[in-house]
Amino acid sequence: MVLTRKVLLLNASYEPLGLIGIPRAIRLVWKGAAEMIELDGDRVLRSPRFVFPAPSVIRLIVYIDVRGRQSRSPSLRAGVFARDRYRCQYCGGKGTAFELTLDHIMPRSRGGRTAAENLCAACKDCNQRKGNRTPEEARMPLLSNPSALSYGLEKTAVYRAAEGSPDSSRPEWRKYLFLEDAETGAA
Numbered sequence: 001m002v003l004t005r006k007v008l009l010l011n012a013s014y015e016p017l018g019l020i021g022i023p024r025a026i027r028l029v030w031k032g033a034a035e036m037i038e039l040d041g042d043r044v045l046r047s048p049r050f051v052f053p054a055p056s057v058i059r060l061i062v063y064i065d066v067r068g069r070q071s072r073s074p075s076l077r078a079g080v081f082a083r084d085r086y087r088c089q090y091c092g093g094k095g096t097a098f099e100l101t102l103d104h105i106m107p108r109s110r111g112g113r114t115a116a117e118n119l120c121a122a123c124k125d126c127n128q129r130k131g132n133r134t135p136e137e138a139r140m141p142l143l144s145n146p147s148a149l150s151y152g153l154e155k156t157a158v159y160r161a162a163e164g165s166p167d168s169s170r171p172e173w174r175k176y177l178f179l180e181d182a183e184t185g186a187a
């Protein structure tokens with residue numbers, strides 16, 4: 001089924017942002033927000049009125065600053081989102097890397113650290129609602145047990161997501177996902 005396959009979304013800088021579904025990828029391309037970079041082989045999407053080549057990699061036209069103000073480390077941010085499976089840890093809503101925010105579970109203003117074990121993915125609404133409170137004070141329990149949040153985040157989000165994806169061996173993704181590895185190997 002073509003429609004269930006994933007598409008690798010790249011920032012305008014070619015930095016991988018995440019995996020998205022085909023329908024969302026097509027919408028981005030149609031809106032002019034993204035361009036096709038790699039096709040999914042010969043696969044096509046058919047409707048009664050058109051045949052559209054299935055995308056495998058798309059790239060945003062306009063660079064999106066996914067780092068935000070909370071974290072300057074793109075890999076930490078990406079890693080937390082991957083760990084949380086791109087779900088808001090308060091309401092469970094799914095989002096892409098540029099829809100989600102990083103929430104400090106213990107607010108920064110109260111000494112909470114900017115580290116993986118004190119960060120979680122949160123949608124903008126939940127982040128705003130929680131504000132400067134702990135999850136207990138805000139009565140917004142975390143979906144994941146916070147103690148499960150403390151493992152290391154050495155690889156980027158997309159690498160992990162791609163590893164867990166049934167599409168993990170898509171050869172056309174490699175040059176975007178494993179840039180760092182390739183560079184290290186050559187050095």
Ligand SMILES: [Zn+2]
Nearest residue numbers: 088091123126
């Ligand atoms: Zn939420």
